[in-house]
Amino acid sequence: MNPKNPAPDLIRRKFLGQCCAAVTATGMLSTLAQLRMMGAVASAGNGPQTPARAGAVNSDFKALVCLFLAGGNDANNMVVPFDTTGYNDYASAAGRGAIALPRTQLLEIKPGASDGRGWSLHSSLNADVAGTNTTGLKSLFDAGRMAVIGNVGTLVVPTTKAQYNARSVPLPLQLYSHNDQQVEWQSSVADKPFVTGWGGRVADLTHAFNDNTSISMAISLNGQNSFQVGKRVVQFAVNPGGAIALSSSAGSSTPAGVRTLAQNDLLAARNANLFEAAFSGVTRNAIDDSALISGILTGNPPFTTAFPGTGLGQQLRTIARLIAASKELGLKRQIFFARIGGWDLHDAQLGAHANLFADVSRSVAAFHRTTVELGCADQVTLFSASDFGRTYNTNGDGSDHGWGSNHFVVGGAVKGGNIYGKMADLTIRGPDDAGTRGMWIPTTSVDEYSATLATWFGVSATDLPVVFPNLRRFANPNLGFL
């Protein structure tokens, strides 16, 4: 024992004890934060009664729809060079070769602002439900309701080819990898492990707009996703055919009815344990939300626009129904997630890609038309997202994983008929090529693209850094397409 310090062991023990207490307290705080979050969901009791269906949305309503093209869309064939020199380079063996589209089939567009190059859209991008191929996405572009954003991709900081080659700037984690890039697109944080999605963070900030907080403003039509993961707002998954049934309405004489009664008894039981109580509350609310949404989605929709019978068509049709019911649900802000897979076309690309584009054109055009019918086209914005772009150079029958890609935004509030950002220099091994096959280094970051959408949705300039922590590294927090 140190004579200058009569009780060093005691002090050390005290120090260690305080450390342990601090760790425990941190854990408890974290647990309490989680419970608070769950409690917020659970505190709304049994939720509202199903309200009467209204015909229009609130005047201050806004909805954001993320359309995720899973697998990596080859946007090199979505927006195609149309001027003679550009097309000839595009179609050459050193360009797209076997996966080049015939010029005669391309749909020429005339963007309001020109970078000196002529552009066109894939021939399937004017497909419509009526089969006339005159009212699809291309017609929305011409009508100023669709904009193209050039060469968007995940970035940690603005990156040049020289910096990429020298690895002198941080690069997105696991570039070219499906799972990682999907998550980074949806989180808009390319240099850190996933915590929350940018849609979830926007929902956390804007859910206060809603009169009714018992039902989630973040609804997924394709199961759980990273985009809508927030800290306060919990995403709610809905099938295109309706809400996922969590209980049965069958009578007590059937096994399903008996199970539901037993489930209700269990959830109604008083729980001394905090976790059990929170779990019961969350489950009870999910069941109530499920019943509420099932009620809304039953019967004929309040619009006449026809949708394709495809998975995407039905997802967007359900989203349109939920938007139409937003007033009844007491929601002034909604964020939706829809997804269509099949874009990872390493082989047999041309035919499959044309089918996918036709589905997207029919479904998105029908969705936009429905918002016009509902009188809320200016209040609904749909935007595309995807894992990554693809190599400009073909592998013979398809294309491989790339980086930057072109995207589209559709809605009445969109300043359409234009190309925003900067289209890539489509030169193999050129200034925008990260490799030797046309893997375009993005000229616009996902952060800039997403921040523009979030700003329109109601996120203030002061809150943007909360949602997009890396945004300040980039030049254009608002690309101007909304």
Place this chain on the structure above:
Amino acid sequence: MTPRRAALAALLLLATFALYYLNRGIPPQDQRPPVSVGAADSTGQKAADSKAGGGGTTAPRRTGSSDGAKISAGQAYNPAEFPIAASLNAPGSTIQRDLDILNQVFDAWRSNFPREGNPVGENRDITRALAGENRIRFALIPPRHPAINANGELCDRWGTPFRFHQVGGEEMEIRSAGPDRRFATEDDALWNPVAGSFQKTP
């Protein structure tokens, strides 16, 4: 500070360093420019190691793990120092075995670079990384392995570059075009990282 406290502090410091090195796997090396792989890149420029070390005789030297070797220019290397990759495309072996070997190579990569996940990029970028062009200059495949073609791409036993399909940071699907050297035909062979197995695929 009392001797007991000093000893405790030293012990904590030691433990911290031990944990750091265990987590890192391979101790850090010097920051010399990376050694390029293959005889020439697609622009026709000779690779950096060829210039520095006398073309094909340039040789890396093993200093590290049992899965591969630390490389440095100017030293002779022994193929036996790369026990996993040594028998890749070996005569008399099979594509199934080759894919299994490559999967082991990626497993070893992930063990040595646990925070970084799979190497990324085109075939030649991935090949370069596996052959030692990485931050710790650790090679799992000899830079002059006969499976690496003049463009720096890792090829199957019929000479077609493998397709490395980057599913996720921990999953790499590997595809060989098979004897007909055309992808998406019946004789393709595939390593499925999710199933963790080889499969023939149309």
